[in-house]
Amino acid sequence: MKLTVWTYEGPPHVGAMRVATAMKGLHYVLHAPQGDTYADLLFTMIERRDHRPPVSYTTFQARDLGSDTATLFKESCKDAFDRFKPEAIIVGASCTAELIQDDPGGLSESMGLPVPVIPLELPSYQRKENFGASETFYEICRALSTPVERTPEITCNILGPTALGFRHRDDVVELSSILESLGIAVNVVAPLDATPADIQRLGAAHFNVMLYPETCETACRWLEREYKQPFTKTVPIGVGATRDFIAEVKTIAGLPDIAVDDSRLRLPWYSRSVDSTYLTGKRVFIFGDGTHAIAAARIAKEEMGFEVVGLGCYNREFARPVRACAKELGLEALISDDYLEVEAAIEALQPEMILGTQMERHIGKRLGIPCAVISAPVHVQDFPARFSPQVGWEGANVIFDTWVHPLVMGLEEHLLHMFREDFEFHDDAGASHHGSHTPAAQKRRVIEEATDTPEPVIKDGVTWLADAEKELRKIPFFVRGKARRNTEKFAVEQGVTSISIETLYEAKAHYAR
């Protein structure tokens, strides 16, 4: 048993729903009690889908448990087929139905439906949403794809995008245009907008693009074995990763190494331009799904000039690459799906910025640290009306804007340093381009007042003298936490027990960079 307040991932059957809802002509019959229908609103509200997810829930009740839930399942299956006329059906159980062991796979097989019925075994008490999506997509590929001839021209499949994915819709558009610029046509995109008939002809492509390993790596590996289709390993998020991806595609497709049109790419110049100097060495904490966290770490370090001070992911399946990436950065990765643990790590590190999920955005709000969202779990805000991909050239541009937006900018940062007592240009006013965020700034003041008690503060055996405490408050809010932490660390190292103004500036000199 594990106490959980907020979760990064839903149960595995929600992952299966993400695949089913992404596809067309597929229906999911889910053996589940009535409350499980809440999952529909994830798609209709958060993603604003204009159709109900293609899911029939058996919605059994307590009184059915004594009698015959198996018959109920078969009736639901038949009703779903008669009403929706799907080309294929996936069947499975949610957590409760798993306990009553009705075997939806066996039951549906015995019905002799005239379309393929694909049973899903998703262990609800062991695995989570991403596993559910990945396993479902793999089972669908296995059941529906057939050996077909390769297309005469070079084509690829784009695999991985699902419903309720972080920018999946726009990523597919951007990626397709990059592939087109390389002269490569897209055979099938799946699961997003694919029909069972499309899945059938996956084998016609010359190779697969593994866009999101979380949802399609298992399928990519199977397709490689089954149809000898190589797949790309680089996820093209960021400038460097996109270039590596293009190089990888050229190798796989046997294309000549000619220059690719990247005239739409603005990140490199924006990052080199003098206005971005203030980004240098900003200490960032990165947390998300493994793929997006690893991509963000590279962009942060190489393309934005940040210092990565923390890196982690919530999906244990990707612990290994995330650990390796962290190690290269001289860090220990945080692999956890406990948001309290993530919050504690952020609080201890006092980064100047968080690149995280909606969870970390809330943590950032509480701690007064700016945050940009880089990964699922998604929120209605992660489905903007405008084109906002993460991959490719435009993705890099979008990421530059998104990450810079929460920060206090260039000269404004200096002015805040210089005129701290200005009545309308003080800390609590926050960045001037965030006019609507004043309440958050007020909250920050409350937090600070609560923690910055006027009496000498004793921490780790180190006491802040009143004048040093006062001086500390003259440092702008967005670097104050770091200054406090560094000073205390310095004091402990030096064996100093009380921090004076002198100690504060000694520490500042010590950590100068």
Added chain:
Amino acid sequence: MNAFTQINPPSTGCGNAPVLKQRGQREVFCGLTSIVWLHRKIQDAFFLVVGSRTCAHLLQSAAGVMIFAEPRFGTAILEEKDLAGLADANEELDREVERLLARRPDIRQLFLVGSCPSEVIKLDLSRAAERLTQAHAPQVRVLNFTGSGIETTFTQGEDECLASMVPVLPETEAEQLLLVGALPDVVEDQLVGLIEALGVPVVKALPSRSADVEVGIGPNTKFIVAQPFLGATAGALTGRGAQHLAAPFPFGEEGTTAWLRTIAEAFNVSPEKFDEVTAAPRARAQKAVAAASERLSGKSVFFFPDSQLEIPLARFLTRECGMTALEIGAPYIHRDLVSADLDLIAEGPVLSEGQDVDLQLDRCRAAKPDLTVCGLGLANPLEAEGLATKWAIELVFTPIHGYEQAGDLAALFAKPLKRREGLTL
């Protein structure tokens, strides 16, 4: 003494109308969803769901916006090893509760909330609650109720929660009125203010905002229910000897007046006193409803089952806002509680209990209502088909009871129509 002015019922109401009962997919929340408002209402309580990752995900998604001011609810997620041996599950539960209470010393009441998986594996939470009460008394009282989807629908979670509190209420001989239902504080204060102004000696609320407010019960307690979904709680209170005051629910001017009048009659308040207290807010409410319901008049409404508020709200919309109800769907119809409202709705609408969502969608499309009241899973798909919708869940999360909210209630229904009129796309 003069008599009270009574409401004119229609010549034939819906009290004896046939009820359409279909069995199929029910597109509704489970009772756990009630925790989203209960944990804000009872400020020293923590709700610990003993369930699966799905339960945790539901709570997080139903809350819509995440409440990050460390919420007073959480889920003890059952894992593979808990399913293998129940003895271990109990031990694990005790350990998690211990850890939780150590971290949250402000918690005075802990509710262990049963879920579909905990019920299917027959984890006995009532015994666990007894055991944990002994371990943590007197600082913390541990109670249990079910919020599972196999037993409860949406607001029934609140009913189960309040019913679980009834057996531990202390005995009192005092003559008092108990106001039952978790209302927004502002609404509760308004209603209690009106009832006190009528001269009712003692007014208490269940649930109270904290464990420190002593709420007793006994033969001289009369209780009135503020929410139509509290059937089990009403039964439990009657079982403790309290007297139920049956009334229409306090939605709109007419409903609020009828509800207050039932209290007035039970406590021998004179009609003059009643008029003196209610005249001004009644007039305000009538004025506000008239203004807000201009757009609703002459329009039709179709209710999908959601919160059990459907019947009293249909009464309000048809009698005070000039709407026609085409179908009134409710997850359950508690006749003991809603018959007064049913009698006031003129015959005509289809009355349905339970759901086969696909068949009901067919009826809705055929009926082409001007406004469809439905859950979040159906709203956008129906909008995309051209139907104007009102999210039912907002009716549970917004102050809508009483005189001062009567206009807001009409406005909630008018808003989707107003928006459609206002947009040129």
